[in-house]
Amino acid sequence: MASLSELREGLHVSVSQVKTYVRCPRQYQMRYVLGAEPEFVPRNLVLGSAVHEGLAAYYRSVMETSESPEQDVGLAALHATLEAAKKNRVPLERGGEDLEAVGTGLLRTFYEAVYQEPPVVVAVEAPFAVELHDPVTGETLEERLVGALDLAIREGEKHIVVEHKTAAKKWSADQIQHDIQLSAYKLVGGKIGLGDVGLRLQVLTKTKKPAMVVENTERGDKDIQDFMATVVGVLRAVDAGVFYPVRTSMCGGCAFKKACGG
Amino acid sequence: MKKEIIQILKRPFGQELIKHRQGHDGKQLDYVPVQHYVDRLHEAFDHDWSFELTRREIIGDQILVEVKLTAAGLIKTGIGGAAITRGEDNKTVLSLADDIKMAEADAMKRACRLLGIGGELYATEQDDGDIISNPPPANGNHRQDGPHSQPPSPLPPRERLTNAQLNAIKAIARKQNLDPANVRRQIKKDYGVEVEYLTKRQASEVITELDGNKPTNGNGTNGNRAWAG
Numbered sequence: 221m222a223s224l225s226e227l228r229e230g231l232h233v234s235v236s237q238v239k240t241y242v243r244c245p246r247q248y249q250m251r252y253v254l255g256a257e258p259e260f261v262p263r264n265l266v267l268g269s270a271v272h273e274g275l276a277a278y279y280r281s282v283m284e285t286s287e288s289p290e291q292d293v294g295l296a297a298l299h300a301t302l303e304a305a306k307k308n309r310v311p312l313e314r315g316g317e318d319l320e321a322v323g324t325g326l327l328r329t330f331y332e333a334v335y336q337e338p339p340v341v342v343a344v345e346a347p348f349a350v351e352l353h354d355p356v357t358g359e360t361l362e363e364r365l366v367g368a369l370d371l372a373i374r375e376g377e378k379h380i381v382v383e384h385k386t387a388a389k390k391w392s393a394d395q396i397q398h399d400i401q402l403s404a405y406k407l408v409g410g411k412i413g414l415g416d417v418g419l420r421l422q423v424l425t426k427t428k429k430p431a432m433v434v435e436n437t438e439r440g441d442k443d444i445q446d447f448m449a450t451v452v453g454v455l456r457a458v459d460a461g462v463f464y465p466v467r468t469s470m471c472g473g474c475a476f477k478k479a480c481g482g
Numbered sequence: 483m484k485k486e487i488i489q490i491l492k493r494p495f496g497q498e499l500i501k502h503r504q505g506h507d508g509k510q511l512d513y514v515p516v517q518h519y520v521d522r523l524h525e526a527f528d529h530d531w532s533f534e535l536t537r538r539e540i541i542g543d544q545i546l547v548e549v550k551l552t553a554a555g556l557i558k559t560g561i562g563g564a565a566i567t568r569g570e571d572n573k574t575v576l577s578l579a580d581d582i583k584m585a586e587a588d589a590m591k592r593a594c595r596l597l598g599i600g601g602e603l604y605a606t607e608q609d610d611g612d613i614i615s616n617p618p619p620a621n622g623n624h625r626q627d628g629p630h631s632q633p634p635s636p637l638p639p640r641e642r643l644t645n646a647q648l649n650a651i652k653a654i655a656r657k658q659n660l661d662p663a664n665v666r667r668q669i670k671k672d673y674g675v676e677v678e679y680l681t682k683r684q685a686s687e688v689i690t691e692l693d694g695n696k697p698t699n700g701n702g703t704n705g706n707r708a709w710a711g
Contacts, residue, residue: 229652231645231678255676360572362645458679459641 224347224368232349232366233451235401241454243470249463250476258475260313261305267319268386270301271424272370274327275384276345278334279371283341291331298323313475322426326386329430330422339373342414346372350411355448363455369405372414379414381405385423390433396421397437403447406439483554490526491598514603516587519594527553533593535586539693540566541653542646544686545585546693551593558596561690562589565644565682643678643685651677651685654692665692 241248250256274294281289302319305312346369352361371382383401385391396402402419409417421435465480474480500512523531531553538547543566551558564585567576594600655665669677673684680688 231643231648253675253679255670362640362642364645455642456640 222347222349224345224366227347227349227364227366230349230366231363233352233361233363233455234365234367235404236367238400238451238454241458242450244466244468244474245457245463246465246480247474247476248458250479253458253463256476256479258310259478260311260475261308262473262475263313263316263319264386266302266305266312267323270298270305270319270323271326271386272384273301274298274323275330275370278331279341279344282338283344286338286340288331288335288338291328294327294331295324298327313473317426325430326424326426329432330424333432333434339375341371342374342379343369343372345370346412348408348412350408352448352451354452355445356452361452361455365404365408365451367404367408369408372409372417375418378416378418379409380418380420381409381414382420382422385421386426387423388426390425390431391421391423391435396435400447400450402437403439403443407444407447483556487526487554488598491522492601493522494602495600514600516590519591519599522599523551523553523594523597530554533590538582538585541650541689543568543644544646544650544689545581546689547582547585547589549586549589549593551590551597553597556597558593560589560591560593560596561694562586562592563686563690564588641681643680643682647680647682647685647689648678650689651692654689658692658695660692660695 237248237252240251251258274297277297278289278294281287281293299320302323347367348369349364349366352363352365353359354361369381370384373380373382383405391399399421402421405419406417409415419437419439421433421437423433423435425431425433471477471480495514495518499514499518501515503511503513531551534550534552536548536550536559538545540546544563545566546561546563548559548561551560562585564581566578566581568574569576591600651665651669652662655662666677669675669680669688672688673680677688
């Protein structure tokens with residue numbers, strides 16, 4: 221199976237790219253089109269990646285042994301990712317919380333929730349590349365949708381695609397209903413042989429007392445069509461050079477703030 | 483070269499020789515058919531010239547050809563290209579022979595350009611010697627007649643490079659032992675964008691340029707551009 225970096229060698233689009241464009245076209249231009257170097261790596265991004273690595277280490281062990289490993293497995297992966305981020309050429313965003321402490325707290329919360337009953341793991345960080353079609357013209361896009369599924373598990377006869385998030389607070393019902401990443405995973409699940417997958421969000425909240433919130437959700441054909449329309453719309457806007465800035469409270473934490481002039 | 487010959491070569495083409503076609507991006511392009519370049523060569527050199535196809539290669543969905551034009555003791559080389567035209571299913575090759583002829587004509591015109599023929603077209607070039615004469619219709623609908631025609635689309639065609647072009651750029655760079663990071667950097671310097679965001683036309687230029695790069699001692703330079711960084 222090709223690795224994620226190999227799949228990214230071809231012309232592709234990712235959910236993260238689409239979300240970036242929807243949030244701020246100028247940031248998309250800076251990051252992807254111009255390849256501008258960010259001023260820093262956001263702390264939230266590093267924490268999210270490190271927790272993801274910790275969870276992936278846990279689930280890989282479960283996939284091999286069908287049992288929960290000791291917490292150290294995940295914590296070691298968390299620590300290694302944070303250490304690597306410190307050595308990155310692009311500096312880590314200054315200030316804020318102690319990432320090691322917050323990450324450890326989140327992983328411990330996760331372990332408490334899942335330790336006794338580990339799931340039947342089918343795939344962890346599974347890379348995918350699927351064809352996309354323009355919902356209006358039906359033409360196959362040159363760009364393939366590339367990404368990696370955090371986790372796929374089996375419950376009875378059904379496969380569930382699980383997406384992990386770290387967030388400041390619990391996701392709202394609207395967020396869950398409209399998140400395009402989940403729509404993408406519904407599409408991908410069908411195309412990579414997992415069938416009509418169920419969708420689950422496991423949100424680790426960075427609240428004073430960390431919690432893991434599990435939300436099951438569904439997506440239908442209309443959601444998939446909407447997702448396709450969004451992707452095609454973004455790609456066509458990028459083709460047309462539409463890169464306007466979106467000035468919001470998010471600008472303060474943007475790694476391209478100076479270059480953008482925001 | 484005699485002054486009279488230079489005058490013949492540099493004489494602009496008459497307006498009546500200019501034809502029209504639809505460009506990849508929907509814009510109407512003006513061009514002069516290759517036969518008129520050939521006629522001009524006959525006129526200038528009294529049929530004493532020769533043309534040789536020195537290379538033909540298919541890389542991904544691109545046909546690349548190189549021709550050598552010899553006249554009055556001068557040798558001029560031209561590189562041309564064309565995309566392989568596929569059917570609506572995006573798989574069936576409609577007419578490879580026509581696509582190859584188009585690539586050869588493109589190369590021939592480029593070689594002629596170096597002798598001075600058609601210089602006025604390139605002085606305002608927008609598409610390798612073709613002149614944009616009219617903007618696309620406001621509704622974005624473009625119809626191309628003939629065997630390569632596409633069904634009408636409510637949206638203008640995409641301009642971003644194709645996957646085949648991206649792969650071709652990477653494959654040629656690999657073949658020539660060029661550092662991918664340097665190639666990426668050079669493209670960014672030349673076009674101001676990452677390689678994945680080149681237009682189709684820019685990607686064709688890069689492929690032609692890279693393909694003309696003759697690596698010597700592994701440094702990958704061609705005198706004009708330092709692909710090796």
